[in-house]
Amino acid sequence: MSSQPVLEIRGLDKSFGPVQVLHHVDLTAHAGEVTALVGDNGAGKSTLVKCIGGTYTADAGEYxxxxxxxxxxxxxxxxDLGIEIVYQDLALCDNLDIxxxxxxxxxxRSGLVLDEATMEEMAAKTLDGLSVRTVKSIRQLVSSLSGGQRQTVAIAKAVLWNSKVVILDEPTAALGVAQTAQVLELVRRLADNGLAVILISHNLNDVFAVSDRISALYLGRMAAQVKTSDVTHAQVVELITSGRSGELGLQNVNGVTA
Amino acid sequence: MSTTIVPGRQAAAPAPSIAGNFRSYIARVRGGDMGALPAILGLIVLCTAFAVLRPVFLSATNFANLFTQGAAITMIAMGLVFVLLLGEIDLSAGYTSGVCAAVLAVVMSQQGLPWYVGVGAAVLTGVVIGLVLGALVAKLGIPSFVVTLAAFLAFQGLLLVLVQEGTNIAIRDPVIIAIENRYLPPWLGWALYAVCVLAYAAVQLVRARRRAGRGLAADPVGLIALRVGSLAVLGGLAVYALNLERSRNVLLVSLKGVPVVVPIVLALLIFWTFVLRRTAFGRHIYAVGGNAEAARRAGINVDLIRVSAFVICSGLASVGGIILASQASSVDPSTGGSDVLLFAVGAAVIGGTSLFGGKGRVLDAILGGAVVAVINNGMGLMGYSASVKYIVTGAVLLLAAGVDALSRKRAAASGLR
Structure with missing residues (x-):
């Protein structure tokens, strides 16, 4: 699709004490595309996302x-750049409304006072823009929402600010079938609206359903960044579990030895 | 319930109506969000019981007494609401009020400085205490229960130091004495009443019009009329009753009017309600109480919110201390001690503020404070000793906390908070 990526990470290193978690990781995300970030537990997905989001500072690398x-x-x-992360545990306040x-x-606010009317209008507009029809009233308390609705609110919160990159950490992990479909539809719509979406997921069905590109992390290294249409389910599984799949992936790497 | 979809009309957003509002209120209560309902029901039951058992309970004198007796506890409870909203507790609020009252007394009676210096010093003492407590809780991470329990003991000692191991410092300043012992002239009471009702009506109407003008769901006029009407009736009855002659011998001294402390409490109620409901700071207090991690990720300075809640709590406790000093016309080692703290916590919780954080209003302190004052006053009239009063108030506090815990359970089950 677009030639220049919105977000490009080059050669990112990150260590925690003596343990190097990320080795020279590259990652790109393009506007209008869903980039799936896959990898086994401990591959470094969350660390990478936290480096992108600024929670951790990378030791080396270009951003x-x-x-x-x-x-x-x-x-x-x-x-401030327009990068928003929707974490797995959503971070919503149950005692506040949508x-x-x-x-x-x-x-x-207008002066000291909260400008409720403007906020309500903007929230309604954002939810409409995402074609969200599942919530009854935007003045509902979040505690009364279902898991899928909460995910929707968390995602809408992330796109409210004209963000350019939205990173979703396992948005469907805790959802049922119907709600997963709803959220995936929403993820696709975000990209169609021109955002660069990075989707972290363990569920390859979800990945193949919505993503344009797949980036596979293997033990802290970027094994491959491929177009979803160029690979099969089995190849991605191989990339996740052994870091390589035929021509693809880390060629002369076996485990952590470089 | 069957719904027919009218073509061309969004069925998703029901037009707001009184009936709709009432239905959603019933649904909320059934779902476990009782709000102030237990306090209001309790107030009605208690007042009826005491009125039947002891008719003197309803006398104009006793009615005025309720306000002056409940004011200090209500004030401390208002502060506690802020700390409770974060899911924290301040067990030292009672003795904080005592220490601040002692500072007031020392500055005024022993140093001979004017009342405003004394009040300033007392409030400043409260703010400093709040800063220290808040910093220990937020920055060091000591549980507030432990910090304030330690402060509870330490302030008891500090109070003794300030009043020089048990002397009683008298307060003679007419301004401080006036807070609990003087009354507004009846016309001023009515004028204040009119201003309050009109301002309330204006605020409600303007907000509804503005929202309707922007095409947002607004409260129906009928509901606003109902709210303003109830405020007008209840406030009117209260002002009328307080303006009745209470003196046994009118020729000697006339005793009528709204106690001076009432507008003070009302002003603070309005101010802090505004802060909590209409400013970003207030919103952040609710957010930290609801989910501190979410608040932190949203860029809210959680530590700052924590510290300021303790500052507000201790600051309002200092005002409570000034009221206590005015009530007794003196400060002694027991000022702000014994039952004051538990009554204040009880008032906040009975009013509907949750001990689990995230839920509560400043108004809760007033409603709960009224319940505590009525129990205290009514039991006194019944001739029960302090022992029985303690037991009953303790039981009521436990009952309120039980209602809070149960409604939370129920709310979790029904998906409403």
Whole structure:
């Protein structure tokens, strides 16, 4: 699709003490595309995402956003660039309603007073833009929502700010069949609206259902970044479990020895 | 319930109506979100019982007494609401009020400084105490239960130091004394009442119009009329009753009007309700109480919110201390001690503030404070000793906490908070 990626990570290293978790990882995300980030437990997916989101600072590597090299040292930096992460545990406040959650920490105000009307309008517009029809009222408390609806609110919260990159950490892990379909549809719609979406998932069915590209991490290294249409289910499984699949993947690598 | 979809009309958003509002309220209560309902029902039951058993309970004098007796506890409870909203507790709030009252007394009676310096020093003491407690809880991470239990003991000692091991410092300043012992002239009571009702109506109407103008769901006029009407009736009855002559001998001294402490409590109620409901700071307090991790990720400075909640709590406790000093016209080692703290916690919880954090209003402190004041006052009239009062109030506190815990369980089951 588009030639220049919105987000490009090159040669990212990250260690925790003596343990090197990420080795020279490259990752690109393009606008209008869903990039699936796959990998076994402990492959470094979460660490990579936290480096992108600014929760961790990378030890080495380049971070290019919209063609410009940038420096991310805090989650605020990432948010200012338009990078939003939807974590697995969603981080919503049960005792607040949908609008209040969507604007949490970034409330609109006129003077000292909260501008509820503007926030409500913007929230309604965002949900409409994502064709969300499942919530009854946007003034409902989040505690009264189902898992899929909560996921929807968390995603809508991430796109409210004209973000460019949305990273979703296992958005369907805790959902039933129907709700998973709903959320995947929403993920696809985000990309169709022009956002770069990075989808972390263990579920290859989900990955093949919505993604345009697949990036497979294997023991802290990027095994392969391929187009979803170019690979089979079995190849991706091989990439996840052994880091290589025929021509694809890490060629002279066996485990951690370089 | 069957619904017919009218073509061209969104069935998703039901037009707001009084009946609809009432139905959703019933659904909320059934779902476990009782809010202030137990406090209001309790108040009605208690008042009826005491009125039947001891008719003097309904006398104008006793009615005025309820306000002056409940004011200090209500004030401390208002502060506690902020700490409870975060799921924390301040067990030292009672003695904080005592220490602040002692500072007031020392500054005024022993140093001979004017009342505003004394009040300033007392409130400043409260703020500093709140800063220390809040920093220990938020920055060091000591559980608030332990920090404030330690402070509970330490402040008891500090209070003794301030009043020099048990002397009683008298307060003679007319301004401080006036808080609990003087009354507004009847016309001023009515004027304040009119301002409050009109302002409330105006705020409600303007908000509804603005929302309707932008095509958002607004409260129906009928509901607003109902709210304003109930405030007008209840407030009117209260002002009327407080303006009745209470003096046994009118020729000697006339005793009528709204106690001076009432507008003070009301002003703080309105101010802190505004802060909690209409500002980002208030929203963040609810967020931290609901899910601190979510608040942190949303970029909210959770530590700052924690510390400020303790500052607000201790600050309001200092105002409570000033009221206690005014009530007794003196400060002694027991000011703010014994039952004050538990009554205040009880008031907040009885009013509907959750001990688990994230749920509560400043108004809860007023409603719960009224229940506590009525129990205290009514039992006194019945001639029960302090021992029985303690047991009953303890039982009521436990009952309120039980209702809180049960409604939380029920809410979790029904998916409403």
């Amino acid at each position: 290019v956003f919209d063609g410009r090299p940038v420096h991310i040292t805090s989650p605020r930096d990432a948010a 609008v209040q959650n969507m604007f949490l920490g970034r409330e609109k």
